[in-house]
């Protein structure tokens with residue numbers, strides 16, 4: 001018996017995605033069950049109730065997918081159990097998504113999720129810093145990465161055009177000045193007084209590591 005029906009998932013998502021495309025709630029239901037199963041034995045996410053996983057994890061990720069700047073390739077830096085990158089890949093099949101995660105147990109979960117959902121997502125199963133210098137993406141997303149300042153500094157050279165940071169009002173104050181990027185847009189997250197999405201656009205010239213992935 002699933003923890004939530006597809007109708008219940010779609011209803012919970014309404015503030016984030018009023019009209020989910022056909023088939024998406026079914027895919028999210030599969031993702032939810034897998035996440036609940038794995039989370040019962042390994043700590044993938046501190047958010048544990050099905051409804052909260054749908055609103056906080058799926059909803060915030062799907063909302064982000066709709067406000068992304070134009071992008072063909074996207075790196076989700078420190079994706080954990082796949083947020084926001086995996087729901088973005090489900091909603092936006094036009095974007096080539098790479099999930100970067102360095103913890104083995106989370107990578108095992110991601111591999112199973114990608115197989116179960118049958119989506120063409122790549123997984124970088126090491127630290128982002130270990131990527132070849134030329135491996136870069138139009139957009140890099142970051143959400144709840146433990147050490148925000150080094151993570152943003154590590155993400156900066158990977159982003160050809162845009163950095164999209166899902167954070168809180170207080171978290172946004174900790175974002176360091178980025179020499180080659182300027183703040184472009186701040187978007188409030190639905191159903192939250194505090195959560196925001198901050199987008200930075202590259203202003204300066206390309207890094208010396210330039211080159212496409």
Ligand SMILES: C[S@@+](CC[C@H](N)C(=O)[O-])C[C@H]1O[C@@H](n2cnc3c(N)ncnc32)[C@H](O)[C@@H]1O
Pocket residue numbers: 045077078079080081082083084100101102103106126127128129142143144145146151154
């Ligand atoms: C708190 S979790 C957040 C996960 C997810 N973004 C979310 O919002 O639920 C942060 C994750 O980032 C991963 N991480 C941190 N630094 C990383 C790095 N340099 N390269 C790859 N993964 C990293 C950690 O292993 C951890 O799973």
